Amino acid sequence: MFKNDLLAGQRFLITGASSGLGRAAAELIAACGGQVLGAGRNAERLQAAIASWSGTGHVACVQELGNADATADWAKDLAQQHGPLNGIFHAAGTELLRPIRMSKQAQFDEAFGSAFFAAAGLARAAGQKGVMVDGGALVFMSSVAGSAGKVGMAAYSASRAAVEGMVRSLACEFAPRGIRVNAIAAGAVQTPMHDRITQGAAQEVVDAYASSHLLGFGEPGDIASAVVYLLGPAGRWITGTTMAVDGGYLCK
Ligand SMILES: NC(=O)c1ccc[n+]([C@@H]2O[C@H](COP(=O)([O-])OP(=O)(O)OC[C@H]3O[C@@H](n4cnc5c(N)ncnc54)[C@H](OP(=O)(O)O)[C@@H]3O)[C@@H](O)[C@H]2O)c1
Numbered sequence: 001m002f003k004n005d006l007l008a009g010q011r012f013l014i015t016g017a018s019s020g021l022g023r024a025a026a027e028l029i030a031a032c033g034g035q036v037l038g039a040g041r042n043a044e045r046l047q048a049a050i051a052s053w054s055g056t057g058h059v060a061c062v063q064e065l066g067n068a069d070a071t072a073d074w075a076k077d078l079a080q081q082h083g084p085l086n087g088i089f090h091a092a093g094t095e096l097l098r099p100i101r102m103s104k105q106a107q108f109d110e111a112f113g114s115a116f117f118a119a120a121g122l123a124r125a126a127g128q129k130g131v132m133v134d135g136g137a138l139v140f141m142s143s144v145a146g147s148a149g150k151v152g153m154a155a156y157s158a159s160r161a162a163v164e165g166m167v168r169s170l171a172c173e174f175a176p177r178g179i180r181v182n183a184i185a186a187g188a189v190q191t192p193m194h195d196r197i198t199q200g201a202a203q204e205v206v207d208a209y210a211s212s213h214l215l216g217f218g219e220p221g222d223i224a225s226a227v228v229y230l231l232g233p234a235g236r237w238i239t240g241t242t243m244a245v246d247g248g249y250l251c252k
Contacts, residue, residue: 002228008033012231013078013085015065015092015118018045020191021141022091024220025227029089030055032228037078037085039063039092065092066113071121072128079131086133087231088126090119091141095193097152111155115141116162123170126179135178137231140167142183142242144249160185164242171240180239182230187246189218214248222247 012029016022017038026036030053039061040046046060061078065071079085093115098107119140126132145153146160163183170181188194188209194217198206210216226245229235244250 001225002028002032002232004031004033006032006228006232007086010086011035011037011083012087012089013037013039013061013075013122014089015039015122016141017091018042018049020091020193021186021189021220021223022089023049024224025089025091026058027053028221028224028228029231030058032232034086035059037061037082039065065118065121066109068117068121068124071118072124075122075125076128076131079125084130084133085126085136087137087139088122088132089139089141089227089231090122092118093141095197096156097197098155099152100154103155108155108158111159112162115159116166119163120166123166123181127173132177132179137180137235138170138174138182139227139230140181140183142185144185144187144244144246146183146185146242148250167242168240175239180230180235182235182238182240183242184223184226184230185242185244185246185250186223187213187218187244187249189220189223191220212249213246214251216247218245218247 012034014022014026014036017026018040026038030036036058038050041064043062050058050060063074096111140163142160142163145157146164167181167183223245
């Protein structure tokens with residue numbers, strides 16, 4: 001779908017690169033000639049992912065993400081060590097299904113930590129000297145839950161809505177340097193996270209969940225293509241927006 005030298009000579013930080021959407025995006029970026037600094041928590045899973053990508057020079061960056069200050073320092077260090085970044089895709093995040101009556105500070109910290117606070121830290125680093133090249137791009141993972149409600153999703157939805165809100169202001173702040181900032185609101189995509197959410201559910205419940213998407217469940221490659229589109233030259237006039245890649249979930 002994309003030329004194998006589309007991103008040649010460019011460097012990308014991909015969080016959540018050891019699994020699911022981050023891993024698929026990193027693989028496609030590598031297939032387009034980009035160098036990937038791939039981040040995850042589990043070193044073995046991360047190494048296994050990196051070994052499967054094409055090209056050379058990819059780097060495993062083992063890091064727990066959940067705090068804006070620590071994430072900003074970490075991203076700055078990475079850029080100092082490996083050179084400035086052309087793009088960042090922040091896919092690290094976790095699922096959280098819990099009714100509000102059972103949601104404590106710990107659950108809000110969990111939902112906001114990797115998805116929002118880490119995103120804010122990455123953005124802060126990107127605004128500092130030498131971390132991003134002018135004309136680069138940032139893409140943050142969001143979800144249809146950022147704009148559509150569902151039982152048990154209050155904390156998760158709030159964290160994704162926060163990402164989408166932040167993206168609009170970041171776009172304004174970074175535009176003078178030609179840096180674009182966008183989010184992707186994904187519907188249900190078949191990743192390890194999706195497997196954890198659906199495991200144990202009755203088949204008719206899973207079928208109903210699939211058919212709430214006009215085109216059924218998505219595949220990780222569906223999100224990866226959107227990431228490369230937004231990070232690459234085709235996205236040059238797109239900033240401050242949330243692209244729904246949701247198989248028609250939100251249009252109903
Ligand atoms: N799949 C979907 O249907 C879907 C839909 C909408 C939005 N999303 C969002 O997309 C993102 C990725 O989802 P996915 O389906 O790809 O999930 P996944 O398969 O579970 O992968 C999650 C990735 O994030 C990393 N990660 C999780 N928590 C982290 C933390 N605290 N610090 C650092 N890394 C962390 C994991 O690293 P380890 O491997 O080391 O644990 C893994 O690489 C999430 O934010 C999710 O909410 C997913």
